[in-house]
Amino acid sequence: MTSSTDDTGVQPGGNNSLPAAIELQGISKAFGLVQANKDVSIKVEAGTIHGIVGENGAGKSTLMSILYGFYEADAGTIQIDGKHVQIKNSNDAIASGIGMVHQHFMLVDTFTVLENVMMGAESGALLRDSVIAARAELERLEKEYGLHVDPDALASELPVGQLQRVEILKALYRGARILILDEPTGVLTPQEAEQLFRILGALKDQGVTIVLITHKLREIMDVTDNVEVMRHGKMVAHRVTSETNKEELAELMVGRKIRADIQKEDANPGATALVVEGLTVRDSYGIAKVDNVSFQVKTGEIVGIAGVSGNGQSELLEALSGITALDEGRISYGDRDVTPTAPVNPEEVRKLGVAHVPEDRQKLGMVTDFSAWESAILGYHRDDAFQKGLFLDPATVKAHCASLMDRFDVRPPTPEIKSANFSGGNQQKLILAREIDRNPKVLLVGQPTRGVDIGAIEFIHRQLVDLRDKGGAVLLISVELEEVMTLADRILVMFEGRIVAEVAGDKADEKTLGLMMANAMTEPEMSDEQTDGASA
Amino acid sequence: MSSSPTKPLPRWIDVGLVPILNIVIALLVSGLIIFIIGEDPWDAVQIMAYGALGFDEGIGFTLYYMTNFIFTGLAVAIAFHTGLFNIGGEGQAYIGGLGVGLCLLVLDTALPIWILMPLCILVSGMFGAAWAAIPAYLQAYRGSHIVITTIMFNFIASALMVYLMVNWLIKPGQMSPQSVTFADQSHLPFMSEVFAWFGMEIAQTPLNITVFWALFCCIALWAFIWRTKWGFETRAVGHNEPAAVYGGVDPKRTIMVAMLISGGLAGFVGLNEIMGVHHKLLLNFQLGYGFTGIAVALMGRNHPFGIILASLLFGILYQGGAELAFEMPKITREMVVTIQGLVILFSGALAYMSVPWVSKVYNILAADKPVPAEGEA
Secondary structure (H helix, E strand, C coil): CCCCCCCCCCCCCCCCCCCCCEEEEEEEEEECCEEEEEEEEEEECCCCEEEEECCCCCCHHHHHHHHCCCCCCCEEEEEECCEEECCCCHHHHHHCCEEEECCCCCCCCCCEHHHHHHCCCCCCCCHHHHHHHHHHHHHHHHHHHCCCCCCCCEHHHCCHHHHHHHHHHHHHHCCCCEEEEECCCCCCCHHHHHHHHHHHHHHHHCCCEEEEEECCHHHHHHHCCEEEEEECCEEEEEEEHHHCCHHHHHHHHHCCCCCCCCCCCCCCCCCEEEEEEEEEEECCCCCEEEEEEEEEEECCCEEEEECCCCCCHHHHHHHHCCCCCCCEEEEEECCEEEECCECCCHHHHHHCCEEEECCCHHHHHCCCCCEHHHHCCCCCCCCHHHEECCEECHHHHHHHHHHHHHHCCCCCCCCCCEHHHCCHHHHHHHHHHHHHCCCCCEEEEECCCCCCCHHHHHHHHHHHHHHHHCCCEEEEECCCHHHHHHHCCEEEEEECCEEEEEEEHHHCCHHHHHHHHCCCCCCHHHHHHHHHHHHC | CCCCCCCCCCHHHHHHHHHHHHHHHHHHHHHHHHHHCCCCHHHHHHHHHHHHHCCHHHHHHHHHHHHHHHHHHHHHHHHHHCCCCCCCHHHHHHHHHHHHHHHHHHHCCCCCHHHHHHHHHHHHHHHHHHHHHHHHHHHHHHCCCHHHHHHHHHHHHHHHHHHHHHHHHCCCCCCCCCCCCCCHHHCCCEHHHHHHHCCCCCCCCCCECHHHHHHHHHHHHHHHHHHCHHHHHHHHHHHCHHHHHHCCCCHHHHHHHHHHHHHHHHHHHHHHHHHHHHCCCCCCCCCCHHHHHHHHHHHCCCCHHHHHHHHHHHHHHHHHHHHHHHHCCCCCHHHHHHHHHHHHHHHHHCCCCCHHHHHHHHHHHHHHCCCCCCCCC
16 A cells, blocks of 8 residues: 655656666576576666566566576576676676565574675675674665664564565665565565565665566555566566556456456355364463464354464464464364363364365475375375375375366376476465365365465465355465455454454455554454453 | 576486496596506506406405495485484494394304394394484484484494493403304305305305395385385475474374384394304494495485495495405505595585586587487486
8 A cells, every 4th residue: 555656756757868777688598398488578767666477487586587697598688777787696686786685585593684784795804894884884774765674683583574674785785776576575464565665665766776576466556667567488568557457467467357356155154163262372482372262163154364464373273283282272173172181183183174274385285395296195195095005006196186186277287296396376276175175174274375376366265165165164364354355254353362353254344454453443343352252 | 606507407417427427536536546656547447346346256245245335325315314314324233233143142043044034134123223213212302413312322332332242242261352153053144155055156255145135125115215104204204394294294203213214224234244244243343334324325315226326336346445455555455445435525425516517518418409308217
C-alpha cells in the first residue's frame, strides 16, 4: 500500500537526459538443454524502480545473475550507464556500481551489523581504521536514506526486515548506484515489506536505480515505475506501471487468463476432527511461543490462522504435527489425546490420519538431494506397499510418484529428477500430492503458496478446497492475508502466541484483520476468545 | 568471486575422469621427487606396476591390502551418508581384532571352522560396533562432536591393547607382546589353499577368503543405503535432518544404527588380520588402514563400487610401493609413504581441485555440440 513517490513527486520516467542505467541487449543463456534466457533485451532508466515479473522458472533470476556476474551470458551485451562492460564475476559488477540483495541473506550470524557491512571491503592489516571509516559511512547512509540499523547489533539477533536492510547497506557501502533485489518480500511481514518499499522510495529519490524481481503483482503496482514481464526465458512485454494493471500483468505472466478468486461452495462442517486445548509451547529460553491456545477444526471446513509472521504460527504447526513437544495443554486427534505426559511423534501423527504440508518445503518438506520419487514417500517410506521383503521397491515407488505427478500436474513429470531441480511451485505440488493423496482426516498446511507462481497457486488452492469438500479438516496457516481470506471458512488471528480473535471467513475484511493481527482492536469478539482461552 | 560452471559435468567425468586425473597429478609430483633424488621415474612406475600386478604373489598382496581398505572405506562411507565423519576406523578395527582374538584364544579347538567363521564375523563386527557405539551415543544424545570422540577412542583402543597384550594376553616366556598362535583348524583358508583345492598352484600370500566377505559387504551396504527404508532414513538424516524429523525419523536412533554398522565394518579388518593372516593377537596389526579408509571413501565418492576401485588402487600403491623400496636403493620406505601420501592428498584432500579446469575444458568442448553427450556411466 505504500507509495514509492511519497511527496517528492519524482516522475516515473526518471531522468531521461542520462544514459540508461542498465541496458542489456540480446542476452541468451542455456543450461544444458534448458534455455533460461533467450534473446532478452531490457533498458532500465537511471533513477527509476524497474520491476521484472514472471513465474518461477521464467528466467528472472538467471538474467540478474548474469548482470551480477554469477553466470556469463552465452550471447549478448551489457551496458552500464551507457558504457559497454564485461561482467565476469561479482567484483566486476560491484566495480560497475551494481549491488545485489539476494533472496537468502548472505550474512555472518555471529558478526555485528558493522562487521557484516565492511566484510570483504576492509582495508589495511588492522581493522581499527576500517571500523572507524565504516561507522562514519554507515551514519552517512543512515542520514541520507533513512536506513536505520544499530551497527553494533549481532546479525543473529535482528529480525529479517532489519537483516535485509543490512544487505542493502552492504551494497550501498560498496558504492552501488544500481540495486537489484531478488524477491525481497518473500520473507517479510506486510509491515516489514511496507518499510522496505519506503526505503526503496528514498533510495530512488537519491538517484539510485532499483531493479525489483518479484512475482507479487501488488508490489509491482505499488512501487515500480516500469515493469517488464518474462515468460519461458523471454521478455514478453514492457509496460509503464501506471498504464497497466494487475490483471493484465498476470495474464502476460502465465500467458492466459487467471481467475482472481477461487470458486467455493459454503462449508459443510461435520464432526470435530482436531481439538486444541490450552496448548502452550515454550522455546529453550522458557518463553511461551504458543500461549494457551484453544480451538477446534471440524471435518469439512478450512480454518485459517492469520497473523504476522513470527507470532507463534510456526511453533503451533510444529507442535500439532508432533515435531516439537507441548509444554502444557492437550491436542486431540480424534481418539488420541496428546498431553505433555503422553507425547507423540510425527510418525504416529501421520498414522492417525493427520497430514502436514510444512511451511518450509526445502528445509522440512523434502530432502532436496533425494530424487523426486524418494521425496515423494518421505514420511510414508515405511509403508508396506513400498517394500518388497526387506527392501524398498523402486519400481513401485517410482510408479507411485509418477501417478502423483500426473494427478497434481508436477512438471517435469519425471520421478528420477533430483528434488532440488524442480521449481518451487512444482516442489510444493509434489509435497501436497504426497500429503493429500491419502485422504487425510486432518491436513495441516503452512504457507502453501509461499514462493509459488500464480498458476500453481490457483491449483494448490483448488486442491485444499476439494479436500475440504470431501470431508477433510484443514488447518491453514499463512501470512498471506489474501490467501487466508480466500480459503478459510473461519479465521483465527494469532498475536504473540495467543489467538486474539475469530472471524467468519466471509465476514472478514483486510483492514479489520490487519488491525487484529497487530492486536489493535477492542471488539467483543476478541475479548470473548480470550476468555475462552483462559478458561480452558 | 564465485563463478558457477555453466554446464554440469556429466557423471563419467565427475566419477571417472576427475579421480583418474587426480592420481595422474599425484604420480607426476611423485615422479618429480623420484627424479630429484636421482632415480628414473618411468622405471619406478614400471616397478610399482609390476610389483603390484605383474605376478601372482604381487597380486595376492595387493588384494589382501584391498580387503582391509574396503572395510575401512565402507565404514567411513556409511557414516558419511548419515552426515557423520567417523575417524575412528583405526580403533574400531583394533578392537574388532581383539574380539576375534579373544574368541579364538578360548574356542580355537572347541568349535569347528564352519561355526568359528560366522561366529568370528559376528564377534569382530560386534566389537568394532561396540567401540563405535560410545562416540555415537555421545554424538546422538549428548552432542559431543564425533570427530573428536572417535579420534580419542583410537588412542584409548591403542592404550587398551598394549595393556592387554603386555599384561594378560602375552604368550608366557617371550619378550614380544604376542599371544599364543591359534590352533591350525581355526585359521581362515588362504587363497593359495583355496586354489590348491582346485588343483591350481599360486604363491602363498596373506590373501585369504575374507576378501569375499569384503566384496559381499560392498553389495550389502549398497543395498542397505539405496534399497531399504533404513538406508532411506540414514540418507535423509545425513542430507537434511529437519526433513527427516518431519518424516517421522528419529535422528538419534539413525545415528546409532549407522555408527554401529560403521564400527562393525571397520571391525572386520580384525577378522582379516587376526583370523586370516596372523593367527594370533599382536599389536598394531591395524596400523594405517583406518585412516587410509577416509581417503578411500573420499576417492570412491562414498559409493561401494567406487570404494572397491579406490581400495584396489591403494592396494596397488601399498604393494607396489613395497616392491619399489626393495628394488630401488635410493627409494626408502619413507619415500614410498610420501608417494602414498601424495595420492591421498590429491585424491582425498584436494579431490575437487581439478574440477574447475575440467569444467572449463568440458564447456569449451561441449559448446561445439549443443547436445552434450550424456554419460551413461
